[in-house]
Amino acid sequence: xxxxxxxxxxxxxxxxxxxxxxxxxxxxxxxxxxxxxxxxxxxxxxxxxxxxxxxxxxxxxxxxxxxxxxxxxxxxxxxxxxxxxxxxxxxxxxxxxxxxxxxxxxxxxxxxxxxxxxxxxxxxxxxxxxxxxxxxxxxxxxxxxxxxxxxxxxxxxxxxxxxxxxxxxxxxxxxxxxxxxxxxxxxxxxxxxxxxxxxxxxxxxxxxxxxxxxxxxxxxxxxxxxxxxxxxxxxxxxxxxxxxxxxxxxxxxxxxxxxxxxxxxxxxxxxxxxxxxxxxxxxxxxxxxxxxxxxxxxxxxxxxxxxxxxxxx
Ligand code: AMP
Ligand code: MG
Numbered sequence: 001x002x003x004x005x006x007x008x009x010x011x012x013x014x015x016x017x018x019x020x021x022x023x024x025x026x027x028x029x030x031x032x033x034x035x036x037x038x039x040x041x042x043x044x045x046x047x048x049x050x051x052x053x054x055x056x057x058x059x060x061x062x063x064x065x066x067x068x069x070x071x072x073x074x075x076x077x078x079x080x081x082x083x084x085x086x087x088x089x090x091x092x093x094x095x096x097x098x099x100x101x102x103x104x105x106x107x108x109x110x111x112x113x114x115x116x117x118x119x120x121x122x123x124x125x126x127x128x129x130x131x132x133x134x135x136x137x138x139x140x141x142x143x144x145x146x147x148x149x150x151x152x153x154x155x156x157x158x159x160x161x162x163x164x165x166x167x168x169x170x171x172x173x174x175x176x177x178x179x180x181x182x183x184x185x186x187x188x189x190x191x192x193x194x195x196x197x198x199x200x201x202x203x204x205x206x207x208x209x210x211x212x213x214x215x216x217x218x219x220x221x222x223x224x225x226x227x228x229x230x231x232x233x234x235x236x237x238x239x240x241x242x243x244x245x246x247x248x249x250x251x252x253x254x255x256x257x258x259x260x261x262x263x264x265x266x267x268x269x270x271x272x273x274x275x276x277x278x279x280x281x282x283x284x285x286x287x288x289x290x291x292x293x294x295x296x297x298x299x300x301x302x303x304x305x306x307x308x309x310x311x312x313x
Pocket of ligand 1: 139175
């Protein structure tokens with residue numbers, strides 16, 4: 001039986017096997033430590049399960065620790081993330097080549113939660129060909145003249161594509177609700193509308209993953225301060241970010257409702273503790289890679305038969 005120390009390739013049910021194997025390893029702390037590391041490295045599906053908002057459940061964000069790293073350690077995380085980024089690279093190439101599946105990734109979080117950083121570090125693994133990022137800003141006059149999904153639909157992925165939303169249609173139950181941009185009688189209808197929209201996409205073959213990046217107020221204070229102090233980050237700062245921060249509790253309540261009402265089998269939400277950027281990257285990379293792997297994308301066969309031994313002159 002291979003020693004746990006060298007089993008870094010992954011497989012869904014092997015964590016349990018490895019746990020059993022390590023029990024017979026009485027060789028001491030090294031073996032146990034190695035087995036634990038491998039279990040963590042391979043515990044992708046269990047990490048996804050831990051962060052998933054079970055459809056129908058009520059989310060209490062004050063009960064989720066934004067510092068949590070679910071047993072992973074920063075010092076040991078680099079090879080784990082590198083392995084998942086390599087999986088992402090391979091899987092996206094297959095998705096693109098196969099031209100069959102579509103993946104929509106939605107990133108939400110309060111200002112400075114790390115939506116941009118996640119795109120840079122995790123989605124950086126993708127070949128830009130076949131991958132689209134769209135950031136949803138304050139709606140333009142033209143966008144406001146239409147229903148709120150009008151500006152969203154053109155950016156959903158086509159076959160073979162992965163689309164990443166930096167903010168999304170969820171702003172309609174976040175900023176719109178908190179800042180009173182619509183009456184409650186209107187925004188409270190959006191949860192069902194959003195679920196119906198996402199169900200439509202799913203029924204039509206789109207896989208949807210939604211990540212809420214959870215940081216706490218102290219972490220946001222530090223990150224906003226860094227944006228003010230660091231000349232290279234100042235472009236990201238808006239005075240309005242300080243107003244938004246004043247509505248922290250209202251935003252959390254709005255996020256809780258969005259997560260609770262709109263985590264469905266068709267379009268699940270994951271709450272990612274994001275005070276630690278390395279863990280945020282690890283968790284998102286792991287869940288996206290596992291999801292793509294479940295789709296089992298295949299490099300297609302040649303479009304026409306290639307005679308054996310054909311050589312290009
Ligand atoms: P940023 O992501 O920092 O570039 O900021 C984009 C801004 O656009 C944020 O302040 C969002 O709250 C705002 N925004 C995005 N979607 C909407 C929307 N549907 N209605 C109003 N504001 C929005
Ligand atoms: Mg901003």
